[in-house]
Amino acid sequence: MGLLKTRKNKKFNYQPRYFDDKGEGNPFEIKHKFDDFRKTVETNKSIKTRFNEALEDYKNPDKEANRRILIIVGILVLIFLFIIDFDLSIFFS
Template sequence: MGPIKFTIIKKLKTNNRFNYTPRYYNGKDGVDESKYTTKIDAYTESYNKNDFGSHWKDARKSSRSRGNMEFNSTILIIVAILVFIFLWIIDFDLSIF
């Protein structure tokens, strides 16, 4: 019997995306092969014209904004109110400080 894997704690491994282009298919345009050492290296970073999933993923990455990364003040106020309600329920006394 092997070790037990806890998938709740550790994230599952995501599948790798296979970027395959047949030999005589001209699906990848605009790749300058002279910049790379081999032809395989030149085409690994580009996507096929009909690979809509990869194009969609790149468009999502480019359109993301970091405007909502700061801590929300509404959440801070709600947490403070809940802490004060909890302290009132357990009859916390501030005179001990």
């Protein structure tokens, strides 16, 4: 009756639905979409190295992205001033 036998695990031939048949990469790996562009994602590095690279990225930011953020903030401030009926004529004589 199998009282002394151990039960064998069931084996399934599972393949994820949207996984390439080419075998590129691991289908079970969870990866953020921006990991390829970050320097601090590597797991082999020490905390000091990751911290230094993060500071380096902070010191040398992308100029185009900064300009875009400043333009967006400026437009939002003007919209806010328009909503609260701020009189801009005090800046001009």
